[in-house]
Amino acid sequence: MKKLIEFYGIDPERLSLKWVSSAEGPRFAKVITEFVDKIREIGPSPLRPKVLMEAVSVEKAS
Amino acid sequence: MIEQVKEHVKGLLASGKIAGFLGLRNDAGVVTPFLFKQEEQLDSSFSLGETESQGTMRYPMAKLALHLIQNCDDDSTYGVLVRGCDERALNELKRWNQLGNPDRIVQVGVACTLGLAEEHECRKPFPDEFVAGEKVDPQTNNSVQQVLAKDLDSRLAFWSAEFDRCIKCYGCRNICPVCFCNVCTLEEDALIKTGNIPPENPMFHLTRAVHMAGRCIDCNLCTEACPAEIPLRTLYKRVAEIIADEFSYVTGATGEGKSPLNILGSDPGHTAAND
Numbered sequence: 505m506k507k508l509i510e511f512y513g514i515d516p517e518r519l520s521l522k523w524v525s526s527a528e529g530p531r532f533a534k535v536i537t538e539f540v541d542k543i544r545e546i547g548p549s550p551l552r553p554k555v556l557m558e559a560v561s562v563e564k565a566s
Numbered sequence: 567m568i569e570q571v572k573e574h575v576k577g578l579l580a581s582g583k584i585a586g587f588l589g590l591r592n593d594a595g596v597v598t599p600f601l602f603k604q605e606e607q608l609d610s611s612f613s614l615g616e617t618e619s620q621g622t623m624r625y626p627m628a629k630l631a632l633h634l635i636q637n638c639d640d641d642s643t644y645g646v647l648v649r650g651c652d653e654r655a656l657n658e659l660k661r662w663n664q665l666g667n668p669d670r671i672v673q674v675g676v677a678c679t680l681g682l683a684e685e686h687e688c689r690k691p692f693p694d695e696f697v698a699g700e701k702v703d704p705q706t707n708n709s710v711q712q713v714l715a716k717d718l719d720s721r722l723a724f725w726s727a728e729f730d731r732c733i734k735c736y737g738c739r740n741i742c743p744v745c746f747c748n749v750c751t752l753e754e755d756a757l758i759k760t761g762n763i764p765p766e767n768p769m770f771h772l773t774r775a776v777h778m779a780g781r782c783i784d785c786n787l788c789t790e791a792c793p794a795e796i797p798l799r800t801l802y803k804r805v806a807e808i809i810a811d812e813f814s815y816v817t818g819a820t821g822e823g824k825s826p827l828n829i830l831g832s833d834p835g836h837t838a839a840n841d
Binding site (some may be wrong): 507508509510511512513514515524551556559560562563564565 | 710714715718719720721723725726727730767768772775776799801804805808816817
């Protein structure tokens with residue numbers, strides 16, 4: 505999955521796949537908090553419609 | 567060449583080995599798939615898909631064979647016209663347990679011309695066994711490398727511009743010889759918003775790409791069928807590469823064994839769940 509989105513042009517660090525059992529509440533909270541922190545650090549997604557459409561129009565013009 | 571195929575098929579029909587032959591026919595210049603049941607029908611309209619040259623008209627013969635096998639009332643054996651790509655598709659369908667008893671399909675192979683192989687940059691333009699044609703050299707397709715040469719932002723702009731043209735005709739899915747599911751994720755409103763054109767980007771196309779993992783046999787029919795000329799093959803080709811790297815699985819190869827994504831449990835020995 506990471507390699508696929510990387511090929512598509514999305515930073516693979518934006519994807520995280522983790523197995524968490526329904527019995528592992530604290531681990532779930534930890535995994536999510538860590539990922540949210542990481543995403544905040546990376547910044548807003550390039551897939552936001554406005555940003556994406558600008559990229560598309562530049563690509564079409566070139 | 568076409569005569570050799572005809573004679574071979576006539577022999578199969580006459581011997582009673584096959585109940586019918588799934589091939590192509592030329593009906594007043596229009597080439598369509600056809601189930602030949604009598605030898606005379608072969609004489610009047612049998613075709614190798616040549617409207618301009620051999621194979622100008624291609625069809626997903628493996629998918630048609632699958633429908634034939636699934637929908638016929640008896641358990642007859644049928645002959646099927648196969649090129650290299652059709653054979654790879656049949657092999658892959660077997661690996662996904664779609665064909666039931668594979669002995670019900672008798673392959674009648676034809677090797678493709680160099681022109682056809684070049685046009686589709688085919689990795690193996692001939693089946694393992696063929697009754698007509700000559701082996702020509704495999705061709706390579708560099709489209710994946712071209713995308714990999716771009717940086718992340720350019721890739722995203724490139725694919726977004728391509729997918730922006732999508733009219734969501736489902737042509738890529740419908741023509742795909744290895745798309746065999748009865749229910750399709752792409753039509754599930756809960757998963758991908760329906761009713762929008764172009765479809766939700768990138769969910770629509772990446773979902774299809776994920777489903778091509780361990781299946782796509784690189785026949786180029788999707789790209790050929792796409793009215794918006796989206797280079798879908800490049801995306802699925804990359805997916806196939808990823809599967810080859812991760813699981814050492816090459817799609818479409820002859821022989822036993824399951825696709826790594828069709829195995830429940832830890833069989834492939836891959837522990838990438840937390841990658």
